[in-house]
Amino acid sequence: MSTLKVFFRSIRWIPAHLRYGLIYLEIWMRVLVRGLAIRPHLIHCHDTPLLPIAVTIAWLCRGKVIYDAHELESDKNGQTRWMAWCTLAIEKFCWRGVDGFVTVSSSILRWYMERFTHKDSALVYNSPVFNRDPVQDVPEFKGRYFHRKYGISEDQLVFVYLGLLGPGRGIETLLKVFTSQEVRAHVVFIGRGSLRETIVNHAVQNGRVHLHDVVPHEQVVPLVRTADYGFCMVECVSLSDYYSLPNKLFEYAFAGVPVLASNFPDIQELVERFQLGLCAVNEVDAIAHAVIRLQREGRQRMTSDIESLGWKAQAERLLAMYQRLTPTNGNVYNVK
Template sequence: MKTRSQMKNVLHLTHTDIESDSRILKEMGALSDAGYAVSGIGVVLDEGAQKSTVSFSADITAINLHSRRLTFLPRTLRHIATLFELVAKMLPRAVRARPNVIHCHDTFVLPLGCIVKLLTGAKLVYDAHELESNRNGLTRLQGVLTLRVEKLLWRFVDALIVVSPSIERWYHETIGSKLSAVILNSPLFYEGRQQDKNYLRKNFGIPTESKVFIYVGILGNGRGIDLLTEVFKDPQISSHIVFLGYGELSEELKILAALHPNMHVHEAVPHSQVVPIVQSGDFGLCLVQDVSLSDYYCLPNKLFEYCFAGLPVLASDFPDIRSLLAEYGIGECCRLQVNDIRDAILRLERSETIFRFASLKPLSWKAQEGKLVALYQQCLPTSDH
């Protein structure tokens, strides 16, 4: 058995709160189980997300970024100020960690990762949680700057991790070929851990005969929420909808829920509780809007949370989503128009169609762990690990 000092050190860098970021925690846990010593430096955020319990040995640090409060500055200037503060505060800690691998989550910490690589000789893994330069919420200028940063620093990247096949292809074709792996954002879910199958009906007083559609995720713009609320106002719809999450639209949705008895808002819960709660619904909703190339090529974590909960999915008709739903028989797609969504929901609530799921093992987090560890083994020569 190796002591911690004999293990290869993996340092995760991110501009998010690590203890609220399920993807980072799952990857850290997988690497810890594979025999690496893992640590992470993130930031303090208070966005309403629930923190998760860390079940593995890890040194996790969260720093305060005061520049994020400079709201009087234009967004791009504030972004740059935050970057400089992040590098200044994280760099000494990162160098002291003497990592063998720096695992950078998203472009914001990539410059820092490259500096640490040059100072320590570590390998650099770039984990793009989205198509970073063309994603929802970026201004045009931020998108251009992000792509330039990626292209400038690409030669320092030893391995790339992405969240969908189309995004992997985009990076290879647009920036350059790189050792890479698609790590799907599947839930860490244990069979047999199930909530009461009537939990949502009991919690919100939903009639037994009514179908329950559930939306999981950020309650923000660009996620089809406005379309869903419009659809569920329609008197033809007998189903109920539950929104589970947090975000800028939370209060607006609570007001709508008070006015419409078939709309409900469930407070955010830790990631470990999402799938058990979702199991008490009938259908999952994954209607991402085509507001960026990253959204068009996405495979969101909610898609996997639904299918591992056993719920068929009504999803956006985007290439990677359509391919996944067809291959595993886990749902259907529709166009993002109110009439099309309403027709699809009416069809699902009235139909006795049974979706016959294929084996979900290739989509499981255990399968993703295998791909992650294999990438690390390719990145670090056997003699080094």
């Protein structure tokens, strides 16, 4: 797999809307030329704007297309109405040329199957590789790392928030929760985003709020493992968020850290089925009540068998679809 260097991205003097159009046209032509050179039997398309290109190449090469929707693409956080309409229009226009469909939650899969016609489909979670071997641990993160780093007493719990520090992630709500006098636990935020400065300001005023530097992806699970609980509180700012199964939910699980998560349908179903933790309404009082309850119960570790959630199991589902669509094991062209 290689990355295209797009010429028009570097031309800043062209007006933004025109430049974006030229960028899209350049990508369209270059992906088309490369696709025709490869003549793939199967195209795995990860991005809605590139779906028309994927369908075109498949038609010209008599190949097949898998459309991989990592979210409910036409109804997601931060999307304008115009972009939502364009996304839905592209999906409707190209759907006839799609042979297989992949997505990340049961509700999103059901939404697409009900909105459009049925396709050969697969549910593939956005989960990391599951490895029971503690050799992957980072020496610096051994034991009660967060307690040592922030001078937290052993009898106080540490909750960790992992992911984008932006609107729609419940961060402002969590900051309010940890101002409560009844909440004696600490919270550590790990990530990048527009609310970093807000968290820094709260940390200055509240000794139970902390901001940790971002770590490389391979160190995320070893780092999170040193916390007591993880937060996966998502706001219902879009249908995609409501139906989501965030990556962090799986990262907490593989770290052996119980989660306090939103009571959205797919999240709650997974949390309850695999005993990953506790769900609550995404409101200050409800979350504070849950945190206080966990303070009484103390530190816990997960003991459930979650091997079926790991990437190995997800990859098997994906490979099974590849084999159904291309039984002769032909060329696969990833477009994203």
